[in-house]
Amino acid sequence: MTAVASSPPPSSLASRTRRVVASPRFARWASLLAFLAFWQFVVPFFPTDLIPSPARVLQFMWDEVRGITLARATVWEAFGISLRRLSLGFLLAFAVGVPIGLIMGVSRAIENFFQDFVVVGLAMPSLVWALLTGVWFGMGDGAPIVTVFLAAVPFVIINTFEGVRDVPKDLTDMARAFQVSRTRTMRHVILASLMPFFFASLRYGLANGWKGLVLAEVFAATEGAGWTIQYWRDAHRAQGVFGYALFFVIFALILERLVFQRFARRVFRWRPEIGAETTISEMAADQFREAATDTDEEE
Amino acid sequence: MADVKVENLRKIFGSGPTAVRALQDVSFEASGHTFVSIVGPSGCGKSTLLNIMTGIETPTSGSVTITEGGSPARLGYVFQSARLLPWRTVMDNLLFVQQTRDEEARKRCMRFLEMVHLGDRADNYPGELSGGMQQRVGIARAFSIEPDVLFMDEPFSHLDAITARTLRRELHELWKETKKTVIFVTHDVGEAVELSNRILVFAKGGILADDIEIDLPFPRDSADEAVALAKARVLKRFEDLNLIAS
Numbered sequence: 001m002t003a004v005a006s007s008p009p010p011s012s013l014a015s016r017t018r019r020v021v022a023s024p025r026f027a028r029w030a031s032l033l034a035f036l037a038f039w040q041f042v043v044p045f046f047p048t049d050l051i052p053s054p055a056r057v058l059q060f061m062w063d064e065v066r067g068i069t070l071a072r073a074t075v076w077e078a079f080g081i082s083l084r085r086l087s088l089g090f091l092l093a094f095a096v097g098v099p100i101g102l103i104m105g106v107s108r109a110i111e112n113f114f115q116d117f118v119v120v121g122l123a124m125p126s127l128v129w130a131l132l133t134g135v136w137f138g139m140g141d142g143a144p145i146v147t148v149f150l151a152a153v154p155f156v157i158i159n160t161f162e163g164v165r166d167v168p169k170d171l172t173d174m175a176r177a178f179q180v181s182r183t184r185t186m187r188h189v190i191l192a193s194l195m196p197f198f199f200a201s202l203r204y205g206l207a208n209g210w211k212g213l214v215l216a217e218v219f220a221a222t223e224g225a226g227w228t229i230q231y232w233r234d235a236h237r238a239q240g241v242f243g244y245a246l247f248f249v250i251f252a253l254i255l256e257r258l259v260f261q262r263f264a265r266r267v268f269r270w271r272p273e274i275g276a277e278t279t280i281s282e283m284a285a286d287q288f289r290e291a292a293t294d295t296d297e298e299e
Numbered sequence: 300m301a302d303v304k305v306e307n308l309r310k311i312f313g314s315g316p317t318a319v320r321a322l323q324d325v326s327f328e329a330s331g332h333t334f335v336s337i338v339g340p341s342g343c344g345k346s347t348l349l350n351i352m353t354g355i356e357t358p359t360s361g362s363v364t365i366t367e368g369g370s371p372a373r374l375g376y377v378f379q380s381a382r383l384l385p386w387r388t389v390m391d392n393l394l395f396v397q398q399t400r401d402e403e404a405r406k407r408c409m410r411f412l413e414m415v416h417l418g419d420r421a422d423n424y425p426g427e428l429s430g431g432m433q434q435r436v437g438i439a440r441a442f443s444i445e446p447d448v449l450f451m452d453e454p455f456s457h458l459d460a461i462t463a464r465t466l467r468r469e470l471h472e473l474w475k476e477t478k479k480t481v482i483f484v485t486h487d488v489g490e491a492v493e494l495s496n497r498i499l500v501f502a503k504g505g506i507l508a509d510d511i512e513i514d515l516p517f518p519r520d521s522a523d524e525a526v527a528l529a530k531a532r533v534l535k536r537f538e539d540l541n542l543i544a545s
Contacts, residue, residue, distance in 0.1 A: 170382050177353045178377040178396040178444065188395055192386050270386045270424040 052239040060239040071231050071240075073223055075247055082213060082225040085141060088207050089148025096149075097156025097201065104157065105164020114157070121154030126212030134220030143220035144213050151212030152205035159204070163197030164190075186276060195267055203260060207252075214248070301367045301447035301480045302330040308361035308544045310505065321347040324361070324504035329497070332478040336491035338533075339501030339508075340542055344486045347365075347505070349452050352482065367447040375446030375479075381433035383425040389436050390421040393443045411439040412427055414476075431462035438466070442473055451483045455490065467494060471518060488537070492530045493519045496529055500536060508540045 020026055040054050052060075064075040073081070104111040129150040133143035167190050168219025175185040225244065232240025310322040321344040330334045337345050350356040352363050353374055365372045383392045393408035394400050412418050415435040417428075425433050434454060441449055451470075455463035471494060474481055487493050491498050492513055500509040512535060519526045 045403065170378070170380070170385060173355050174376070174382040175354055176394075177374070177450075178440075179374070180396055184395070188384060188387065192384065195386075268386075271426060 008147065040295050050238050052242060056239045057242045057246065060237075060243040061211075064243060064247075070227050070235070070237075073228065075225075075228075075244075078225045078228045079247070079251065081223050082144075082217065085144040085217075085224065086148055086206070086209060086213050089145040089213065090152050090206055092145070092149045093152035093156050093205055094201070097153045097205075098160050098198075101157045101160025102164055104161040111161070116232065118154050118157050121150070122158065124150075126151045126208065127215055129212055130215035133216055137220065139220055139222055141221075144216040144224065144226075147212040147216035148209035152209035155205040155208055156201040159197045159201035160194065163194040166197075167193050199260075199264065199267070206255070210252075300331045301372045302328070303448060303480060303482065304328050304362075304364040305348075305352070306362050306364075308348070308351065309359045310344070310351060310356070310362065311359045313324055322351075322358070322506055325505065325507045327499060327510065328508060329480055330484065331480060333497060334474055334481045334483065334495045335497045335499060336483045336485055336495040337499045337501060338485055338488055338491045339498050340503060341486065343501040343503050344505030345486075345501055346452055348501075349482065349484055353450055365448055372447035373444060375444055375449040377434075377441045377449070377451040379453045379456060381425070381430075381434055381437040383433055383440075384424050388422050388424055389417065389428070392425065392436060393440050396440055396444055397520045398444075407445070408439070411443040412436070414442075414473060414495065415439045424481035431458050431466065434458060434466065435469070438470060438473070442477060442479075445477075446479060447530075448480045448482065451481065453485055456486070463490075468492055468518070470494065475517070488533050489530050490523055492526055492533060497543050498533060500533075500540065500542070502542055508542070509536055511536060 004046045036054055039051075043051050044053060061075075063069065067074045067076070069075070071078075100114060104114055128146065132144070133146045133150070137143040137146065140240075171189050171193070172185060175189055213224075214226035214229070217224040218230045221227045225248070229241055229244040232244060305328070306326050308322050308325040310320075312319045312321055325344075335339065337348065339345055347356065351358050352365070353376055365374065367373070383389075384395060385397060388407070389412065390408060393412065394404060397404040399407070407420060409421065412421055415438055417432060417435055420428060420432065420436075424434065428436065431534065434457070438454065441451075454470075455466055458466065467490065474494075483491070483494060496513055498511045498513060499507060500511065502508040513529055515525050515529060521527070521530075
C-alpha cells in the first residue's frame with residue numbers, strides 16, 4: 001500500500017501577504033518609507049539646522065505650488081522660463097546634430113572629421129559649458145540656451161550616427177529589389193529604423209541639456225529654476241534648496257512617465273512587448289540584434 | 300511572356316591574390332510559365348547570381364536582360380528571411396512595394412494575403428506572426444506586385460519541415476494560377492525536384508555545371524516513386540560532378 005502525504009494548503013491571506021512582501025514594488029515603497037522615516041525622526045537629532053525635516057520641505061513645496069513665495073518668481077514661473085530655454089537649446093541641438101550625424105553615418109571622411117569633437121563633447125562636463133557661456137554671453141537667456149545646445153548636441157550626433165550605421169541593410173536591399181522609390185525608402189525604411197535612435201537622442205540629450213541648463217542658470221541668469229535654487233541657498237533656506245531639488249526630481253519623473261513612455265508606446269506600438277520597464281536603448285539594441293542575426297543567417 | 304537572358308555573367312569579389320570568383324561565365328535562358336531551380340553547394344554563387352539578376356549587385360562582366368514583351372519586366376523577390384518592415388502592418392508591408400496605393404492595390408494585396416491564408420492578419424504587425432506566417436507575407440508581397448519574373452532565395456530554409464512543405468504546396472498553387480516565370484534558389488535537391496521543371500546545377504567557383512529538365516506531372520509529392528527517382532538522378536549527377544561526397 002502506498003501512503004500519500006500532503007501538507008495542508010496555506011491560508012490564502014498568508015500566501016497573499018508573502019507574495020506582496022516578496023514583490024519588487026513592496027521593496028521600493030518600503031525603502032522610500034524607511035528613508036522618509038529616518039529623515040523625519042532621526043535626522044533632527046543631528047547637531048545641525050541645515051537639514052530641514054520632510055514636513056518643512058513639504059510645507060515649502062506646497063506654498064510654492066500655490067504661488068506663495070519669497071523669491072522673485074513662483075515655481076511655475078521659474079520652471080516655465082527654464083523649460084523655454086531647454087526647448088530652444090534642444091531644438092537647436094536637434095537641428096544641428098541630426099544632419100551632422102546623418103552625414104557622419106554615410107561618409108567615412110566626415111565621420112573622421114567630426115569624431116574627435118563629438119568624443120570631447122560627450123566627455124566635457126556641463127559645468128565647463130556653463131562657465132564658458134557665462135563668460136561669453138553674460139547674464140540672460142544666451143548662456144543657458146547655448147549651454148543646453150552644447151551639452152545636448154554630442155548626444156544627438158552620436159545617436160543619429162549610430163542609427164545610420166545600423167540601418168538594416170536587408171530592408172534597404174529588399175526595397176531596391178522591389179524597385180521602391182528612394183523617397184519612399186528614405187521615409188519608410190531609413191527614417192523609420194532611425195526612430196529608436198532619435199528617441200535615445202531626445203532622452204539623453206534632454207537629460208544632459210537639463211543638467212547644463214541648471215548650472216548655467218546658477219552662474220549666468222537672473223531667473224529660472226537653477227537661479228531660484230541658488231537664491232534659496234543664498235537666503236539660507238535649506239527647505240528651499242531641498243524643495244527645489246525635489247521639484248527637479250518630480251519634473252524628471254513627469255517627463256519620463258507622462259511624455260517619454262507615452263510617446264514611446266505610441267511610436268513603437270509595433271513592438272508588443274513595450275512596457276514601462278523597457279528602455280528605448282534596450283529596444284534599439286534588440287531591434288538591431290535581430291537585424292544582425294538575420295544578416296548572419298543569410299551569410 | 301517574360302524572357303530571362305543571362306549572358307557570360309562573371310562576378311569577382313576583391314582584387315589581386317585575395318580575389319574570389321563568385322560566378323564564372325554563366326549563361327542561360329528561361330521564359331514563360333516555367334519554374335527554374337538553381338541548386339548547388341554553399342558558396343557556389345547562387346545568391347550572388349540572384350542579387351545580380353535583381354539589380355542588388357552589379358556583375359564584373361556579362362549581362363542580364365529580363366523583358367516582358369520587349370520592355371523591362373517587373374520583378375518580385377522572396378528572400379531567405381521574410382524581410383518585412385517590423386513597424387508597418389502586414390497590409391502596409393504589401394502596399395509599401397506597390398506602384399500605386401489606391402483601393403485597387405489594396406484589394407489586390409488582400410487577394411494575395413487570402414491566397415496564403417492570412418487575410419485575417421492584414422492589420423497585425425510582423426512581430427505578432429510566427430516565422431512561417433511572416434514568410435507567407437513575404438510570398439504574398441512578391442506576388443502582389445504581379446511580377447513578370449519572381450526570384451526566390453531559399454525562402455523555406457529557415458522553417459520547420461512541416462511548415463516548409465505546406466508553403467511549397469501553396470507556392471506551387473500560386474505559380475500554377477499566376478503562370479509566372481520563377482527563379483528559385485535552394486540547396487535542397489528534393490525541394491527543387493518537387494517544384495521545378497528545370498534545375499540548374501552550380502559547382503563551387505560559380506560554374507554552371509548542368510541543366511537538368513524534370514519532366515514529371517504536378518502536383519508532385521516527395522513520397523512518389525517517380526519523384527524519388529528523379530531526386531536520386533539529380534543527386535547522382537551531383538556525385539558525378541563531385542559536388543557531394545560519393
